[in-house]
Amino acid sequence: xxxxxxxxxxxxxxxxxxxxxxxxxxxxxxxxxxxxxxxxxxxxxxxxxxxxxxxxxxxxxxxxxxxxxxxxxxxxxxxxxxxxxxxxxxxxxxxxxxxxxxxxxxxxxxxxxxxxxxxxxxxxxxxxxxxxxxxxxxxxxxxxxxxxxxxxxxxxxxxxxxxxxxxxxxxxxxxxxxxxxxxxxxxxxxxxxxxxxxxxxxxxxxxxxxxxxxxxxxxxxxxxxxxxxxxxxxxxxxxxxxxxxxxxxxxxxxxxxxxxxxxxxxxxxxxxxxxxxxxxxxxxxxxxxxxxxxxxxxxxxxxxxxxxxxxxxxxxxxxxxxxxxxxxxxxxxxxxxxxxxxxxxxxxxxxxxxxxxxxxxxxxxxxxxxxxxxxxxxxxxxxxxxxxxxxxxxxxxxxxxxxxxxxxxxxxxxxxxxxxxxxxxxxxxxxxxxxxxxxxxxxxxxxxxxxxxxxxxxxxxxxxxxxxx
Numbered sequence: 001x002x003x004x005x006x007x008x009x010x011x012x013x014x015x016x017x018x019x020x021x022x023x024x025x026x027x028x029x030x031x032x033x034x035x036x037x038x039x040x041x042x043x044x045x046x047x048x049x050x051x052x053x054x055x056x057x058x059x060x061x062x063x064x065x066x067x068x069x070x071x072x073x074x075x076x077x078x079x080x081x082x083x084x085x086x087x088x089x090x091x092x093x094x095x096x097x098x099x100x101x102x103x104x105x106x107x108x109x110x111x112x113x114x115x116x117x118x119x120x121x122x123x124x125x126x127x128x129x130x131x132x133x134x135x136x137x138x139x140x141x142x143x144x145x146x147x148x149x150x151x152x153x154x155x156x157x158x159x160x161x162x163x164x165x166x167x168x169x170x171x172x173x174x175x176x177x178x179x180x181x182x183x184x185x186x187x188x189x190x191x192x193x194x195x196x197x198x199x200x201x202x203x204x205x206x207x208x209x210x211x212x213x214x215x216x217x218x219x220x221x222x223x224x225x226x227x228x229x230x231x232x233x234x235x236x237x238x239x240x241x242x243x244x245x246x247x248x249x250x251x252x253x254x255x256x257x258x259x260x261x262x263x264x265x266x267x268x269x270x271x272x273x274x275x276x277x278x279x280x281x282x283x284x285x286x287x288x289x290x291x292x293x294x295x296x297x298x299x300x301x302x303x304x305x306x307x308x309x310x311x312x313x314x315x316x317x318x319x320x321x322x323x324x325x326x327x328x329x330x331x332x333x334x335x336x337x338x339x340x341x342x343x344x345x346x347x348x349x350x351x352x353x354x355x356x357x358x359x360x361x362x363x364x365x366x367x368x369x370x371x372x373x374x375x376x377x378x379x380x381x382x383x384x385x386x387x388x389x390x391x392x393x394x395x396x397x398x399x400x401x402x403x404x405x406x407x408x409x410x411x412x413x414x415x416x417x418x419x420x421x422x423x424x425x426x427x428x429x430x431x432x433x434x435x436x437x438x439x440x441x442x443x444x445x446x447x448x449x450x451x452x453x454x455x456x457x458x459x460x461x462x463x464x465x466x467x468x469x
Contacts, residue, residue: 010036012464013184015157018046020433021191022139023457031465034148038155044140046193046217049133052322054447056126057103062115070124072096083441091439094414095455102455109142111135117383127447131320160227167427187428187464194406194434195222206241213247213263213402224435228410232420236437237408245293247402248334263402267323272382273309274362280354285375291444294401306348306396312385336396344394363388408437416460430464432456
C-alpha cells in the first residue's frame with residue numbers, strides 16, 4: 001500500500017469482466033452497493049467474448065416451445081453424471097436452485113437465447129445459444145448505465161488487502177502503469193478466469209497440457225488463484241484439467257503450430273461428422289464430449305485427427321455459433337474440401353482405400369439400427385440431415401487438442417465465499433466463474449461453464465453486497 005499513488009473507494013470490488021464478473025457486478029449494484037468492476041485487458045469479455053456463447057439451462061421457454069420436457073432433477077442428474085461423480089454436490093444443488101431464475105434475469109436484461117437443437121437420442125437439448133460475445137456485451141451495456149457502478153479496463157489486480165482480523169477489504173491494482181489501492185467496504189469478488197495462459201501454473205497442475213494449443217481469454221493467467229492462495233485458500237478439481245478436442249490445426253500438414261496462431265474450436269462431430277486418425281480409421285465414439293475425446297486423441301499418431309462430414313452438414317453451418325462456423329473456417333483455409341472421399345483422402349494425406357472403407361462401413365451401420373456396433377455411437381438424424389456421410393462435396397478438418405479452459409481452482413461454499421485449506425471462510429472474499437473448482441469434477445457438461453459463471457456470479461455479487469459496510 002505504501003507504493004500506491006491514489007485510493008479508490010467502493011462497496012464491492014469485482015476483479016475480472018467476463019460473464020461471471022458482469023453478473024456479479026450487476027447483482028451487487030441491484031442490491032444497492034457501490035460497485036467497481038475492473039478488467040486486466042484492453043476490453044471486457046475474457047473467455048466469454050470468444051466462446052461459443054452457449055448456456056445450459058433447464059425448464060426454459062425455448063425448450064417448452066420445442067416440446068422439450070425438462071426439469072431440475074433431470075438437469076442435476078446430467079451434471080452429476082458428466083462430472084463422473086467427482087463434483088461437489090453442494091455446488092450442483094446451488095446451481096440448480098438458481099439456474100432458471102438466472103435465465104429469466106438474463107432475458108430481462110435483454111439477452112436473447114435460441115435453443116440449439118441437435119436431436120441426439122437420449123440427450124436433452126439444453127444449450128441456449130446467444131452468439132459469440134453477445135451476452136457479455138448486453139450485460140456490460142446495462143452495467144455502465146447504472147448509478148454508482150464504475151468500470152476500469154487495463155486494471156490488473158496483484159494482491160488482496162486484508163485488515164487485522166483477516167477480512168478482505170480491497171486489493172492493490174496496476175491501472176495504466178500506476179499503482180493504486182481499492183478499498184472495498186463490503187467485499188471482493190474474484191472472477192479472473194482460469195490459468196490456461198500461464199505456462200508456469202500449467203507445469204505445476206497440468207503438465208500434460210503445458211505445450212498444448214491455447215484458446216480463450218488471453219489474460220487467463222491465474223491471477224485470482226494466486227491472490228486467494230496467498231491467503232490460504234483451498235483448491236478443488238486441480239487434478240482434472242483436460243484439453244478439448246476440436247482445435248483447428250491452422251498450418252496442417254505442419255505439426256508444430258505457431259504459438260501466436262489462434263485456433264478455432266470446431267465441433268461438427270457433435271452434429272454428425274465422424275472422426276478419423278491419420279490412418280483413415282475411426283477410433284472413438286463421436287457421441288462422447290470433447291474432453292473425453294481429447295484423451296483418446298493423445299494415443300493416435302501425432303495426436304492428430306480429422307473431422308469428416310458432407311455437404312448436408314455444411315449446409316447447417318452457422319457463423320453466429322463459433323463451434324459450427326464451418327464456412328468461416330473453410331474461407332480461412334482450415335477445412336479441406338473435395339468432390340469425392342478418395343480426393344479428400346488425398347488432400348489430407350490419408351490412405352484412400354482405408355478412408356473409403358471407413359466411410360462405407362459407417363454408412364452401412366448407420367442405416368441398420370439405433371447404434372453403430374464398432375464404437376457404440378447412437379445414430380440420429382442430426383437435426384434432419386440423416387446419419388450417413390454420402391452427399392458431396394466432402395470436407396475434413398485437421399484437428400488437435402486445444403486448452404480452452406482449466407475448470408478448476410478455488411474452493412467455495414454455496415454463497416461463493418472462498419474457503420481456506422482448513423475449511424474456514426475467508427471473510428468478504430467471494431469467487432465465481434472459471435476461477436473456482438468443484439462444479440465440473442472430472443468431466444464437463446456441454447455449455448455448463450457459461451451458465452455456471454452467470455449463476456454463481458449472481459450469487460457472489462448478492463452475497464458481497466449483503467455484507468455490512
